Amino acid sequence: MKYLLLKSGLALLLCFLTTNSIAQKTDAFNESNIYEGIEFSMPKVKTTNFLDYEVSISDFGAVKGGVIKNTDAFTKAINFVASKGGGKVIVPRGIWLTGPITLKSNINLHLEEGSLIVFSKDFDDYKIIKTSYEGLNAYRCISPINANGVENVGITGNGIIDGGGDAWRPINRNQITSAHWEKLVSQGGVLSEDGKTWLPSEKAKKGFEKKINYTTTTTINDSELNSIKDFLRPVMVSIVNSKRVLLDGPTFQNSPAWNLHPLMCEDVIIRNCKIRNTYYSQNGDGLDLESCNNALVYNNTFDVGDDAICIKSGKDKDGRDRGIPTKNVIVKNNVVYRGHGGFVIGSEMSGGINNVHVSNCTFIGTDIGLRFKSTRGRGGIVENIYISNIDMIQIAADAISFNMYYFSKRPAFYDSGTYETNNQEEPLVAITEETPSFRNIFMKNIMVCESGIAAFFMGLPEMNLKNVSLENSVFQTKKGITTIDSEGLALSNVKIIASDDYALTLYNTKKVKTNDLMFNESKSAIRILGSKSVDIQFNKRDFPNANDILISKKVEKNSVKIK
Missing domain, CATH: 2.160.20 (Pectate Lyase C-like)
Incomplete structure (x- = not known):
């Protein structure tokens, strides 16, 4: 009984x-016990291994303070370390404003305690590319942090990476309080035709109102794409077709769309990270592991909007x-x-x-x-x-x-809880x-x-x-x-x-x-x-x-x- x-x-x-x-x-789990109790056989995930060589972005002209863009300094530092066979690119304590950062093989972008990378909210810094968005081949702006076809790459340390997503994301009126909505509207941007959605610009509104995905099969020329560019918000960290990827330690927050997006990667380790977005962030996923083989995700904290x-x-x-x-x-x-x-x-x-x-x-x-x-x-x-x-x-x-x-649309009786009493037959497909x-x-x-x-x-x-x-x-x-x-x-x-x-x-x-x-x-x-x-x-x-x-x-x- x-x-x-x-x-x-x-x-x-x-x-x-x-x-x-x-x-x-x-x-907490670590590399020595992470495979305990696994019900299927899998190869151990191959780990990153970086040369004992490092430079600071400050050595390449980076200026902290959050006012001056340091895109060139990040690019020069990464290229220099890559030319030496790899190692650490150090981001020291301070606020560092920048445009997109493109990682290369054998690079460990390391954020020291107290460092904050803030990505530019100037949409002109983000070119339109062919990529993948929500599982479809699509046009999108390039991601704040991106890599394609690399091997042995990492983002580590205890700093913070802010994707500037609040400048990109639409906000639905029913997602926030009346006071928040009034403040948001008073600060700029535009409203959708029905007045229910805030958007950052007329370009974003134009793309929003078309109600299409802007996939690569969409018939659209460069001029038309540029006219809706602000709508094509990217994921924050896009690592595509790469091997031996490590994200260890940083806080990733305020993404334009998804936060972390390893796509078609092998041997991925994501550990000890904090992934954050506001509760109302549209498509503000934490981690989207897509078409990846051999991955470890452990000891992380998520507080996100999707x-x-x-x-x-x-x-x-x-x-x-x-x-x-x-x-x-x-x-x-x-x-x-x-x-x-x-x-x-x-x-x-x-x-x-x-x-x-x-x-x-x-x-x-x-x-x-x-x-x-x-x-x-x-x-x-x-x-x-x-x-x-x-x-x-x-x-x-x-x-x-x-x-x-x-x-x-699912059968109405599933939602109503009346099930069979409605005498509706399930569709045969x-x-x-x-x-x-x-x-x-x-x-x-x-x-x-x-x-x-x-x-x-x-x-x-x-x-x-x-x-x-x-x-x-x-x-x-x-x-x-x-x-x-x-x-x-x-x-x-x-x-x-x-x-x-x-x-x-x-x-x-x-x-x-x-x-x-x-x-x-x-x-x-x-x-x-x-x-x-x-x-x-x-x-x-x-x-x-x-x-x-x-x-x-x-x-x-x-x-x-x-x-």
């Missing part, structure tokens, strides 16, 4: 005690044509505060994602904790994802979310190369307190979410677990303390097995809905009272077994 008759205070105590039972994760730690591999046809999955990734001992998602896969995953280990992370006040998202049109396969020892508190929405209708697939995802030791929804698993009717397991976990939330269009769900030793809803709702879900499932005795337990719900097995010890399980008339009686 597995009941939890818990009042809120006792529920919180249980959550706290269970969380602390795995709290060894407070110890998703925090993101794994991606390109979008739609561009991503499928690129055909480079992200694989062999270890994510350990990171803390996420604000963010749309703590750890995220998608939605740009068209090249595939596999062999990802995530453990010993803490999410505090994040909108969604573990977030998986895609939509029809993406294609790609996400598989072999292993997640463990995750603590979450005050998650606004879903602690765990699988959404295969991201930014697309053919499976093609554009159909995304998520499968073989394993989660354990997930501890959630004071949060909104325990979990929401939603696949597609034509491509169910497959083989997801959840074990040894506690959810102290307002609502329980819902699964839709899923197959092969396994729940073992899962405690669902849902104050306002069913502990578990299954809709058109197949091949479900539970063992040691615990829930509030005073609340409704389980409901099974949808004519496609079949092969569902519960442990008899968990349900001595048959009334704990509500089975819809649309579900065949022999589809649910208690034994």
